[in-house]
Amino acid sequence: MAIVSLQQIGKNYGSVTAVHEFDLTINDGEFLVLLGPSGCGKSTTLRMIAGLESISKGTLEIGGKVMNAVDPKDRGVAMVFQNYALYPHKSVFDNMAMALKLQRVPADEIQRRVGGVADMLGLTDFLERKPAALSGGQRQRVAIGRAIVRTPEVFLFDEPLSNLDAKLRVRMRMELQQLHERLGVTSIYVTHDQVEAMTLADRIVIMDSGVVAQVGTPREVYDDPATIFVAGFIGSPAMNFINIEPAGDYGWKSKDSSFAISDLNGFDTADLTSVTLGIRPEDIEVVARDSKTGDPWCFDADIRLAELLGADALLNLSVAGEDMLVRVGGVDHPERGHQIGIRIAPARLHAFNPDTGKALPRIQKH
């Protein structure tokens, strides 16, 4: 087990910069998730830690030792790949034993260690099979087993569940969680799936175009997104955004519609001429239409579309000409064409500087 320290790590491909100065210390035993859309540099970062990609600048330390130029096998890391990357012509046992054989570990110890890991992962009956004779979930278990057998100091996961079907993905996610609790090995996990990130991570690193947008616990990145990008990326369905500008006595008013709010006092808007308001679909509640009197956070809304998802329903609203998505309970939800009242929870409101994309600091809690 080890601390992994990335100091201003960057990656260039010619004139293209894939990763800008990445600065982070991953604690011993931590489960860190790198999250972001494709092409954001998360896989490149992981591959630099693995040693499969050279580091253009900065310093990588694992367990206190500089690893920039160290061969992948000597870094004490093991990696699980998205498409399993098993040796198709070798048996499950040989797949898991390969690294130990190359380290010239005695045969009886290999037998014991592979046997132990196979037992832990429920692979004992499949040791003589070739990967082609296994299901997707079993193959991914072999790939994980191959990593565990080496008793690495750091586990690297590159989207390990994206090739599995939805049901299996949920099960493997839980197995990974239990495995991490049991082994306690520092883990770095790359994914574009926010559910995996939220459920597995101690801390999430959200990346955007090669830059770290935010580092925080799942709670922090959901409750206090640091930028518009993070706010829009975390949460499903995505946050509603409305661009508003000061309108003298009326408070703040939308540029493109008649949506207006009287009060943005909760945020340090300084002398901004424009603010992007962010409201999560789950932070809006449906209220009786006549309850709005006196409450500045109540609005009239027309339901343009109602989608039942099962437990929940999504209402596509028009609020004073502004599109807004609201998540409500799935039982007896309001139907399309109806007019309703809504209330936005002011304490759950987000505001961003549209020019920098940064969240505006709150000056008081409602």
Added chain:
Amino acid sequence: MTKRPRYGLYLLVIISVVISFFPIVWLILTSVKTTAGIYAWPPQYWPTPVTFENYWTIITQSPELLRYVLNSFIVGVGCTALTLVFGGLAGYALSRLNLKFAGFLMVGILAVSMFPPVSLLPSLFQNFLQLGLLNTYTGLILAHAGLFLPFTVWMLASYFATLPVEIEEAARMDGMGFLRIFLTIVLPLSWPGFVATGLIVFIFSWNEFPLALVLMTQNAMRTAPVGISLYPGEYAFPWETISTATVIAIIPILIITAIFQKQIVGGLTAGAGK
């Protein structure tokens, strides 16, 4: 949607099969005709009588044909082995090792392979003469290997490119070096590509004419196509001997191709999709 029979497609297939097989069929028919049958007018479409006398004559009276076939076989096998070893290593390096000028090298290899072999002949002959490589298996094997190596490099490099790179990365993480990855992981996974490429190179070498003609001047060292083409006498053109010898010379190729046909097709289309 029900599939309706595609008559047009079958028609095209039949036409192309007839056109491409006619010379071979005619060759085989000629080889079982009598001399009178060959020169008969109007032509005999079906040999009457069918005779295997030509085969018997060739086998008993011109033992050099078997020698030609053996020469072709030795040169073909040697050339195939040499190109697969070097083409495999070069193709792997060019497709996987992130060499700086890999793209440039690949195009360069293709460009030099476009020189017609005839243009190489004078200088090749001169060099081989000085090195004592004329009329040796080594000489023609080297010449053919040089001629077909670009093709091999391209075929194998594009085959390697179709293998999932993560398997090799996993092997690196497991602690293998490039050569070990090539030998223990890449080779077992790409043998269909090697079989296909090797067969095509073998056939190329078997059929190659100009270099074999010039670099093998002694009768005992001639390859099958050269030897057979030099059969014609001064006044007569012995069609029955030539066609019979040609049939004998293509039999090994036909057998090998029939055995490995699946790999050839699989190897040639490996990059086309799953």
